[in-house]
Amino acid sequence: MTENRIFNFNAGPSALPLTVLKEIQASFLNFKGSGMSITEISHRSGLFDEVINDTVARTRRLFNIDEKYHVLFIQGGASLQFAMIPMNFLGKDAAADYVNTGTWSTKAIKEAKLLEKKVNVAASSEDKNFCYIPQNIEFNKDAKYVHITSNNTIKGTQWHKFPDTNGVPIVSDMSSDIFSRPLEMDKFGMIYAGAQKNMGPAGVCMVILRDDMLKLSEELLQSENKTLPNMLRYNTYSSQNSMYNTPNCFGIYTIQLVIKWIEEDMGGLAKMESHNQEKGKMLYDFIDNSNFYRATADRDSRSLMNVTFRLPSEELEKEFISQATKSGLGGLKGHRSVGGCRASIYNATTMEGIAALINFMKSFATGK
């Protein structure tokens, strides 16, 4: 690869498209002829208005949604959303359904419970160490929302078909697979995603909020939520184009370039999905045909973003990761909580990267 760059399989922060990095670099001292860096321009300037408005417009085009969906940029990552969601949508007597598919779902559930909200865990795959996505779930018809994690970075599972919730809006943490495929947006009351996997640098969370959910939160602000801090209210962001205070301008700018790349270079979300399917198939097929490597997630729940696998022993895994790093293949260590190996192959991972990984895996296995 050029510029002595490695093949980066980090789970997040993770690889960004090289063309995006190069554009940021080229304009870093002088953004659009302003004589200033993107980090030095006012968020109240026309220049930045263009950045944020274009990012919102591209997001709406890519997901085929209209102004009924508010596209917001909030700091604090998905972890702050774990609190904001129940705080904004659940009054004293209201309840929400949560599906537990691993670490991040568990955290979202814990946070809602910490806030003393009524949480019903409608389904969980904890019985099998979260290696699958639960099916045929019975949801509570009175739930204000159903919370899911669309892709589980740590366990390497992903929802391939979103559940039927009897019209209850789905609220989904999509931190690790947003913009990786088209979505049936009608099902979702809210989507949120920390930028640092598929969109940009850490420090900004995109929230796509449907108008009925915003209204629900505004009703609560009028009644029992009067003391909610301004920075934790969704309408603080929706009413001021995410600029009640200074947003993470650099993060939003990077997202703009990344989704421009998806729209213009990759050809949109359907093509992005095909590309991701092709990459995933190539890697999973290789693993499945190997006697040396073993994929850990159930076949029909496998993630196209995070491919988790094991080697015959922990010693071999250690050696594998170490040799891979030396060979210019980075970030293949599994999450510290589960061990093993993991190749995160987000949107920005190229076929060239997958081929290089498979070649290395082949030669490593042959040598053993």
Add this chain to the structure above:
Amino acid sequence: MTENRIFNFNAGPSALPLTVLKEIQASFLNFKGSGMSITEISHRSGLFDEVINDTVARTRRLFNIDEKYHVLFIQGGASLQFAMIPMNFLGKDAAADYVNTGTWSTKAIKEAKLLEKKVNVAASSEDKNFCYIPQNIEFNKDAKYVHITSNNTIKGTQWHKFPDTNGVPIVSDMSSDIFSRPLEMDKFGMIYAGAQKNMGPAGVCMVILRDDMLKLSEELLQSENKTLPNMLRYNTYSSQNSMYNTPNCFGIYTIQLVIKWIEEDMGGLAKMESHNQEKGKMLYDFIDNSNFYRATADRDSRSLMNVTFRLPSEELEKEFISQATKSGLGGLKGHRSVGGCRASIYNATTMEGIAALINFMKSFATGK
């Protein structure tokens, strides 16, 4: 100036040292030989540990403080701190003193009141449109803290001597003058600052928290604050080196480079202060000796960071700002809430920039 850069007098986000921008640019595709961009490396890596630990160590050295002070990085800007401060430090029966010196103080007070906390406005300069810093204030001895805004970007005033609070810890918003001068840190229970004026890009807030304040917040977490969200608890950050979740890595990295520049290139905070005094004196002296320009803040309360001034008429101000922009002097418009002109001359503003501004001001006045 080189690279077709302008002289940038924006109030925030604002000018950063050119040497810092160049270093970011040069390493943007390959950070320290990792083969990855700073935006692509894991926050759980040794590479990033070095970044954050060095930023903390340099902050402690510059302010001459030890480990009794926790240096934290929190998202959400100073605006989120307006809520976190009363939420973490004020129990039901406790009260805090606030000094109101303008827009940002007013917002901090409003947010504490929204949370139904006991707020005492111990002093205010609202009677004279916030053109001065109140003196000889009587503080409540039982207050848990005294909140001030050390520098007021909009009104152009600054605390030059911090008040005697009878030992009550000062909590100061220093978003617009942190690292501009040495501080008697004994007086402060907490300092916080959005990065986007004197430290880096928007999207990260530095919090320097003294151990006794952290303990106060931890006691409340054990008693009446059990439902406080994890992301709003100071000890979530202090116990995990600001990495409970993914921090704004790029923002922290930029802060590291900026304070390295202060420490190594500028020679520390005492020298930084002299430099800022020299810049401020040059510009205020010119204004004071002019019959055309008029400084708006009281002489002994003038900010060394934001120089607010008026011209004989609003039409002339409009023309001044427009011609200045065309001459490569950007960001001279006063805040939209007050009008007039403002030159923000933070740490990164050079003597060359001040000289260019004065030259322009001279020739503009002569032409009228």
